[in-house]
Every structure is written in structure tokens, then in C-alpha cells.
Amino acid sequence: MSNHHNNGSRAGETEQMAPSQCLKVFIQRDYSEGTVVKFQTRFPQELDGRLERQAFEATINRLNSYFAEAENATCSTYCEGCLACLTAYLIYICKETHYEKCLKKVSKFVAEQNQTVYEPRGLKLTDPSMRGLRVIEISCLDRPPNA
């Protein structure tokens, strides 16, 4: 029903917003395994020379693994769903869903990657939750938009 855990702006949203008017690269979703959230690991041309392929692939693969964990339908998620149904979904007032926990992990990971890998190279990752889980936005902070 309502997203009780987002009573104000999302945690760290303002500091995670990339500056305007710089070149942005968008990593699109990979639908080869259905509608699960998974991003393409194809290295974009615009980042050639700015970022090593291995670092890029490591980030994307790690993100994909977090999302796979979130969308994984295991016994425990089924039990959680059944319990929620039986309590008329009132337990969500107290408890976070499994998916929300995984999204928090993703946010933390993105922030940490920005600090250690991307910002030293003048790039910035945007959390895909900020973009509706459609794309991963990588901003090149020192390039103008049409370069």
C-alpha cells in the first residue's frame, strides 16, 4: 500500500543526484532471462579509456547478483508472502519486505563503488532505484553533454 519506509526523501538522495549538463551513459536492462532485473554487461563506447572493463564488469555483475537475490523466489520469500496474506498484509507496517532489504544493499554498494572506484576516475554511478530500475546512469563529470 504505502511505502512507509520512505517518509521523506530517500536516504542520501540529494547527495546521490548527479550534476546536470554532463555526459551521461545509460546501461540498459538485459531481458534474456525474463522480467527479472538484470543489466547488460556490454561495455559502453563512451567510457573507453576512462574505466577499465574489468572494474565495470565487476560492478555490473555484483549489482546483477544483488537483484537476482532480491527477485529469487525461495521458500523463505514464499513463507513471508503467505504470512503477509494471512495477516491481511498488516505485518508490512512493522517489517520490511525482502526486496526492500536488497535494494538497500544495492544503494550501499553503489555509494561504496562511487567512493572507491568511480569518483577517482571522474565518473558517478546513479542508483538504479532512482531511475525506476530501468537503467544504470553513469555520469562523466568533466565532460559536456554533447562530447
Add this chain to the structure above:
Amino acid sequence: MTLDSEYQLVDLTAIHSEGTDSMSEMARDRVTKKWEVFAGRNRFYCDGRLMTAPNGGVFLLTVFLITGTCTLFFIYDCSYLAEKVTVAIPIIGGLLFIFTMSSLLRTSLSDPGIIPRATPEEAAYVEKQIEVTNSANSPTYRPPPRTKEVLVKGQTIKLKYCFTCKIFRPPRASHCSLCDNCVDRFDHHCPWVGNCVGRRNYRFFYMFIVSLAFLAVFIFACAIAHLILITKTNDGQFLEAVKESPPSVIVATICFFSVWSILGLAGFHTYLTTSNQTTNEDIKGSFASKRGQENMNPYSQGNVCLNCFYILCGPVTPSLLDRRGIVTDDYRAEISRPVNAEINQPIKSYGVAVQNGPTQVTMNSTDMPGIYRQTTETTGMYSPLKKHLYRAQHIIPSKNCASQKIIPSQAPLLPPYDYNTPTRKPAINPPLEVFKNSRSLPQLKTLSGRPTSPEPANYPTLRPYTPPEKRYSANFGARAPPPAKQRPRSCVYENVHVQDEFCMNRVRSDKVMSLTPKVKNFPTPEFSQMYIQESFE
């Protein structure tokens, strides 16, 4: 700011009024939440916590019917049956009622899985990629509607481009024209529930119809039992029983009529759940076996039980819309940022003063001299607009443009149509040679038989019109490019859709064409008076 300083020099004594001014300023600076600037047509309540579709009338009817019937049931039937049969009847009825109402409210007031619209940079990036793939075609050949093919577990699925949300929709997503949003795993828009049914609220919807089916059957059975028991005590006089307890008859009638449709719906959705399909896919027959070629559903888990479990108890994303977040200046800048677009340069001999390099185009500006090709969307599918009249009189920046190409026209130029001249005749007595030869407006050929009044001398003989090979039609792209004619030195921008109220009214009254009712749901293109034209020769 010099004005302020002048004011201060003059008004130094009014210190208390300054104080109240600042207080009212603070009151005016109230915090804007993101739901207030939401782009779709949903309605929000409780400061963004609850959201529904724009028209809530039928939903209120549903609530009224359910609560009204149950109230009558509890007052009249339960009191009798609780003493005569068992106390469990009102308890079970009460539990069913609570469960039904809570599922209904959950379905109606939650986010169905809306996909947020693309930011301007994202949209521009996608546009650039599409332009790259279409660059092989000549500038006058309009590319077909945008689709992208992906392989999902070995099957080819087409992803469509949503012109409103500026994204390639994920598989199983669809755009709801009533709510004006793309919804993930779109099932259908249910007016009874007053919301779209999508990925996030499908399980609540299913629970609602199943529990409502049980409730309806239960109440029907109890009401009939009540009437039969009274009949027995009155020695077989059914009419006496009816006179004794008329609300039971009302309850039984309502339940009787609703049980059939609700049971049918519950059964249908059970089938959909077990095969992991949406109503949308079932209606389109996406995964039905056609002519011996079996289309497997790539999203199915393989097993009936697994499918059920996955849909009803599986993991679900939280709402992707941050409704209650605070709108900061950064956020505002992000959603309404000017988009840097490069206008493709046509062949230079047209003599149009096209700016070199990228131009800044703002989404909200109305005085931008840029010319856009504007498209409208029909329930998520890009459909050729066969039935609109093309009278491109005033051409302006459109807010919903897919790209900003300038397409030079081959039509000779005309002076702009002046609505303000009172002596001007109504629009539709045009020389109908235009329509007679039209291949995409066949219905208007009958108009050519009408007597037309003699035209005034200064009436233009030809209007800017789109030659048949350039119009949208079902054979899109199948026509050969037009033969090379000598092009005029000026440009009229074509493929612009005009909803001219006057001519639409005239057309409606003539009943020559029947406009699809969905036309009313389109965002109306907003037109200003800007029109670029070089010469009239």
C-alpha cells in the same frame, strides 16, 4: 533588485508590515512533495500515501454495493440465523467481509507497478540510438514505429517504445491510457476497483475477487436459507415469508446476479494465474498456439503450483515512485531540464535557416521557433492516424514530440489561415480535389458531391496538405518515395496533427467519419501562432 532598494528607501517606517511579509513568505514556501508534480493522471490522497486512477465513480459504487448488501444481510438475516441455526454464520460472514474489503482497498489504493517516466537525458540517449540505426534512410522517409526485439529465454519478444514515457517498455509492461502511465506486468485497468491492476497489486486483486465470490455465494445461501426457514414456519407460504423479511429478497437478488459474473471472473483469473499470463496477453493471444506453431510462455515457471505461488506469494518490488519525497530544486531541474537536441539538417537547397549544431529546446517554452514532428499515442500502440484531417495551419513546438526533424514539404505555400477575420467562411468548404484523390481519407470522397459556395477571391486554392505517400496509413513504409519534383524554396512542416475544433465539429455533424472515442483521451496538442515560411511562390 533595484526596485526593492527603491521600495526600502521609501518605506523605511513600515517595519511591522515587512515582518508580516516575511511570515507570509514562509507560509508560501511550503514543501512540495513529489506526488504533486507527478506526470501521470493518478489521484493522490493522504499526502501521497494512497493513489488511485482519475475516475473513482465506479469504485464508490462497488464499495456501496458490497457494504450495503452486507449491512442488510447482517441486520436482517444474521439475527434470525444466529439464533435458529448457528452463531458461526455471522462470524464467518464478518470475516469474509473484512477480508474482501481490505483486499479491495489494497488493490485500489496502492501503486500497481508504475514505471517512472524517463528523464530528459535518458530520452535523448535513446533517441540518438534510434537515429543511428535509422540513419541509412533518406530524411523524407519516415521510419516505422519503434520496436526493439529481444530474446527472452530463447523466444523473440518485441519491445515497444512508449512515446509518452519515452522508454522502451519492459516485456509485459503496457501503457494505460486512462491513467497515462506505463505499468509493469499490466493486467488491465479495472473501473470497479478504480485502479490499474499490475504487478504490485495483482495478488490483492485476485484475493479480492476470490473472497468476493465466496462472500457472494455465502450471503446468497444464507438469505435463501432464511427465506426457506420462514416459509417452513409459516406453513409453506413463500409470499408471507417475503412480506416478513423483504431485505432478504433484495440481498438474494443482488447476490444472484453478481455471483455469475464474479465466479466467472475468479475462474478466469485462476486460469491466468496458473499459466502465468496477464489479461492483456490472453486477449492478444500472445502465448496461444497458432496454426501448429506453439508459442511457449517464457515467463512461466513450468508448474501450475509454482506459477500460483510465484504470482501470489512471490517477491514484489517496492513502489518505484518516490511519492512522498520532497521536491528539491535539483529534482525540479532534473525533470524539466532542457533537452539538447540536434536538429537533422535537410538538404540545404530548401533555403531554411537551420541553426548549425545543437539547439536548446525547452519542454515548457511556448515561444520556441523550433518545429517538431508530433505524434500521439493510442493505448500504448503506435497506430496510424487515418481519420484526422490535415490542416496544418499553425505549427508550434509540441510537448510530446518524438524527435525534432524538419521535413520539408512538397506542398506549395499558402498564407496562414486567419481565424480572426469575421468574414472568413467556415473551414470545410474547401475545394475537395484534395480529398477526392486522397487514398488515406476515402470516406471524404462523398463530400466532394456537395455544393460549395463560390470562393472569395483571396481564398487559397490549395491548403497545406500531406501528399498521400507521406501520410500515415496501414501500409506504412510500403509506398515508394515520391518522384522528385521541383521543391519550393520555403518549408511547411508536415506530419503535424491539428485538432481544429471547428473542423472536427463539422466533420462530426456531417457523420461522414466516425472518430474513435479514444481521440478524446489524447493529450491535446497545444498550438501557438508560430509558423515559418519563406516565400509564397
